[in-house]
Amino acid sequence: MIIDQLIWIPILTGLVVLVLGDKRSNLSYSLSLVISSALFFLSIYMYLLFDNTLASYQFELKVPWIDRFNINYHLGIDGISLPLIMLTTFLSPIVIFTAKTSPKNKMHQYIASFLILEGMMIGVFSSLDAFLFYVFWEAMLIPMFLIIGIWGGKNRIYATIKFFLYTFLGSVFMLIAIIYLYMKTGSYLISDFYEVSLSLNQQILIFLAFLFAFAVKIPMWPVHTWLPDAHVEAPTGGSVILAAILLKMGGYGFLRFSLPITPDASLFMAPIMITLSLIAIIYIGLVALAQTDMKKLIAYSSISHMGFVTLGSFVFFIQSGSMDLNTINLAISGAMIQMISHGLISAALFLSIGVMYDRLHTRDIEDYGGIVTKMPKFSVLMVFFALSNAALPGTSGFVGELTVILASFKVNIYIALLSALTLIIGAAYTLWMIKRVIFGAVTNEKINSQSDMKLIEAIPLSLIAFLILLIGVWPKPLTDTMNATILSLSYLVGG
């Protein structure tokens, strides 16, 4: 029941906000802020009720929906979905909170879009029925399409249509795969798909169909080109949700669908997946180095970091001899931690860029320099986020990347070495950006007239910084939640 509320309360609030209209946007703002914060506490309550020792689904809710095709409104969470849901409920109030920092036309529609989006994202992470999953997965495109298209930058229409068509094309293949699996099993229940016996060729085709959907979403090289465009043009809130949560759906999809449904095909395709992940980590990292636009730089850095998620999800397949359960466990845990950690760090970085953009209305690195002289408090946080992006020990970024690299070491030392290059490349592009933006002499006259960040900007950034540190030094609450589920997933994949 709690999940049900987490999905529908924000959507209904969104509708109420739409009805309230533009004139009462202050009321809508307070209302949505209260409701979305309450939802965060509701999800904490759910976390406290969650039983770490169980690998099965919890808080299950099952209601017949379309009888004719045996489709159920079937929700439930396990150790993989819970952290992602918490990430969603944590970031949504923050995004709504920051909606006020820059003036917007049709504020009520902006807030409503994010509320509706929040409900749908939680729906994606908690659907146990593949059909329901697809409904949420696709429906989510609509608010995101509007957010980028209405409140985005100059080139927003190009960016949003590209975003929509890319992701839509990816996911329709997944629909075909889901229908095909239904024909095989007579059920849309995802866990029924795990037990269907398929020949290797069938598995590979299904794997590819799912891969299209997830690779576009994550995004993997070479289908990543929509992301920099979408990120650059989206308003700050849109970038935050896009980077922090939408990208994670691809990773979640691999763990929920690809690995357990098609383990043989995953084994078969693993070398390709690992190669693509390494290309993302190294090549896209180098591309990030060459960017002159801050948002674009962080966008490429996101692709590079998400490479660790795909690497963690597939690296254990190429172990020599029989698959070691511990390695599988380690690699998948690494991928999961990396997802949560990247969700927090990228959100923080996009928010920070938003803070600067609201002041100077430019994203070009060249226009900045010497921010620290006028905005010292802000600079502390920004530098902290940059360092966590470069995987500084003690931050969550370090935990995620190190775990994946460790798992890779157990499998193949060359893969580990190549992936570890990110520690250099990542540090290079983030720190170089920081050097040019935060430090150095003030080159842009306008910077001299800026004041330090306001409280309304400081609160969300500090909250995220606290969580990044917390996971960095004490990841146990996070890993404990996931352990049982990841272990059972490892059995499904390697057993």
Add this chain to the structure above:
Amino acid sequence: MNNELTLITPELIIASAICLLILVNSFLTTEKRYTGLIIGSITMATCALISLVFLIETTNSSIFNNHYKIDHFSTGLKFTTYLISLFIFIGTKTNKENTKSELVLLELFAILGVSILASSNNLLTLYLGLETLTLSMYGLVASKRSSEIATESAMKFFILGAIASAIFLYGVSFIYGLHGTLFFDQFNNETINNSIEMQLALAFIICGIAFKFGAVPFHSWVPDTYQGASTSSALFISTIPKLGAFALIYRLLYEAFIANVGFWSLLILLLGLLSLILGNIIAIAQDNLRRILGYSAVGHIGFILIGLSIGSIDGAIAALAYLVIYILMTATAFMSIEVISTEKRAVVTLTDIKDLNSTHPWISLIMLFSMFSMVGIPPFIGFYAKWIILSELINSDMLVIALIGIIVSVIAAFYYLRIVWYMYFEKNELPIMKGSPNIFQKTSISLVGLSVLLLGLYPSPIINFCRSIISPFLLID
């Protein structure tokens, strides 16, 4: 009272309403009269109720010497027709510009035609219904007399339609020559059914059907009439006759000529694929909102024909579900256009709906529902239409067709998104137009628009309804 006449009460009521309307109109001369609206709406409401009763009571009988059939399919289809017509009447005829009662008269004739089509059990009865429907459609298109485009498109429509009817009749004459009968249940001579002449006859008949549906290559009238006719007529033409065309295809192919399923399913599949691909691709290049909707209709018809080409009961159910859903979506789109048009400025091109979100947030939200629904994005009803067809295709091992269908849907997404883009993303410098819809229009557009969303959240009613009228005996499970 004669039992046979009781069974055709809806048709009798419509016929009487037509007579009454003609009578009343000859005594009323003022331009702003609502007789058409009132008589039309009452007729439709009554007929819908009566057919609903018939539907629940499971009447199954052949009347008038087996010429006319009352079964689940006919009553179900009639019920749908009457209900949608009721919404169309209330949604458009309350607008001051559409009060000419000739329009209602012609539309009632068309509805009568659809009813006869749905019930026919004989090629002659079928042709009677078909021509009643088509002739009144010519009149509807031409009714905007002052407009050049309307006259031109009506002329084109008439000439092409006459040729199509002639081809259809030619095929029918072949059938009569071969089988010596016109009754649907008597075409069961195997030797004749396997002959080449029979296939030729079927090819002619299918050409006629394709024209009525507006399938490629017989589609050229669709965008023209959508553009030329007044919005309310276009709304009517884009919805009700499609139900008639479905009745035509179901009665002929699924009942009369089911023995030749191997042959006709190939033809229908070909027509479907052509319509799907060409319709959707040509629509991308259009700037005129109505032409976009016209080509989009051709594309949707493609999907419906592909569903029908499966040749199984499940395929027909899926196709009917798609059709009903398509009608809901189109009705929503055209009603939105109707509502924001004013006497001085009709909504024609995409630039006319620039920044609609600022002036009419509710209408543009409903239009957005309709557009995303046509793309096939859940939770809107259009998604289930595509999904149910895809399911049946994959179930029948037509995976390649399913893939083509789905890739074309992604391509088609672009022009629907373009409509959303003009409504939401563009800034409008021109003076903003102010259509002022009345309460009836607002109610009916809200009902139809919300149904696109709410039926999307719970689509079982539509799926079960379509199942119950095509295969009533399966409903028990």
